[in-house]
Amino acid sequence: MDERARKREIWFRPVLVWVALCALLATTCTLSYVPLGGFSLPVALCIAALKGALVGAIFMRLFENNALNRLAAAAGPIWVFVMFLLMGADYFTR
Amino acid sequence: MSDAFLRKPFESLERQHMAVSFGMWVFLVSEILLFAGLFAGYSIYRGLYPHGFLAAGRETDIVYGTVNTAILMTSSLTIAVAGRAARADFGRMAWRLLVVTFVLGLSFLILKGFEYREDIGKHLLPGPDFPLAQPGAQIFFSYYWIMTGVHAVHVTCGLIALLRLIAISRKNFAWLSGSASEDATALYWHLVDIIWIVLYPLLYLVGRSHG
Numbered sequence: 404m405d406e407r408a409r410k411r412e413i414w415f416r417p418v419l420v421w422v423a424l425c426a427l428l429a430t431t432c433t434l435s436y437v438p439l440g441g442f443s444l445p446v447a448l449c450i451a452a453l454k455g456a457l458v459g460a461i462f463m464r465l466f467e468n469n470a471l472n473r474l475a476a477a478a479g480p481i482w483v484f485v486m487f488l489l490m491g492a493d494y495f496t497r
Numbered sequence: 498m499s500d501a502f503l504r505k506p507f508e509s510l511e512r513q514h515m516a517v518s519f520g521m522w523v524f525l526v527s528e529i530l531l532f533a534g535l536f537a538g539y540s541i542y543r544g545l546y547p548h549g550f551l552a553a554g555r556e557t558d559i560v561y562g563t564v565n566t567a568i569l570m571t572s573s574l575t576i577a578v579a580g581r582a583a584r585a586d587f588g589r590m591a592w593r594l595l596v597v598t599f600v601l602g603l604s605f606l607i608l609k610g611f612e613y614r615e616d617i618g619k620h621l622l623p624g625p626d627f628p629l630a631q632p633g634a635q636i637f638f639s640y641y642w643i644m645t646g647v648h649a650v651h652v653t654c655g656l657i658a659l660l661r662l663i664a665i666s667r668k669n670f671a672w673l674s675g676s677a678s679e680d681a682t683a684l685y686w687h688l689v690d691i692i693w694i695v696l697y698p699l700l701y702l703v704g705r706s707h708g
Contacts, residue, residue: 409585409587410582410587410590413578413581413582413585413587414578417574417577417578417581418574420574420577421570421571421573421574424570425567425570428563428566428567428570431697431698431702432559432563432702435559435698435702435705435706436705436706437706438706438707439706443702443706444698444703447698447702448695448698450698451694451695451697451698454570454691454694455691455694455695458570458573458687458690458691458694459687459691461577462573462574462576462577462687463683463684463687463688468518469515471515471519472518472519472522475519475522475523475526476522476525476526478526479525479526479529479530480529482526482530482533483529483530483533483536486530486533486537487533487537487540490537490540490541494541494544495544
């Protein structure tokens with residue numbers, strides 16, 4: 404493979420992810436002006452989670468990483484989920 | 498890869514790289530939990546004062562917020578490609594992309610500075626001159642200043658780490674793929690981007706569809 408083709412290959416997947424991130428940014432920004440009532444925040448947070456997952460999986464190479472790093476990375480969202488679950492069980496059921 | 502980059506106590510560069518990225522991931526998870534504490538406080542107060550948060554959220558500048566989100570996402574792209582280029586032995590290309598990443602990060606901070614100036618001009622610092630009367634509006638802005646401030650400190654740390662990479666590898670591009678520093682800095686920079694991606698809907702997209 405010549406140098407240009409190798410450089411094109413280096414750019415290809417990250418640029419696809421960047422285009423997807425920009426499209427999601429435009430979507431979430433536009434949707435914030437649409438009256439969705441109580442769904443506004445969950446929709447915006449789902450889009451943010453999708454963007455974060457794209458950055459983690461492709462840019463941070465979790466997709467192609469070893470199991471040890473994937474496990475370490477998974478600990479973050481898991482403990483955040485537990486914290487919000489226990490907190491919600493108190494504050495939002497009063 | 499040369500053994501010149503090997504550090505004690507590692508016996509091979511491969512293990513050294515694995516240890517650096519694993520250590521970095523453990524650190525990043527602690528960072529996620531730091532911000533999660535702030536997100537938790539924000540959620541509780543948003544639940545207690547929904548109207549105050551909607552009214553206050555409309556006062557943030559969505560143009561600055563959106564442009565800055567795009568800038569950080571683009572800087573994530575350039576540093577991701579820099580790592581791939583370094584590993585494929587395109588050292589000069591990797592070095593140039595790190596410089597672009599640094600410039601984008603600096604632009605983020607400069608725009609944030611302009612935004613802060615505008616916010617202060619609108620008296621959006623919690624205190625006696627705060628313009629909104631709704632209960633909870635000041636609490637929203639307390640979170641706005643703390644969360645964006647802590648994030649800006651992280652961006653600054655990332656810029657210092659980037660500057661270190663750029664300076665050390667200026668005359669030795671091979672260092673970028675050999676030392677594992679590039680990988681660790683890139684992971685940190687991506688996390689700073691992810692945190693901002695979560696902050697954006699919490700601070701800039703609030704209350705836009707309400708009169």
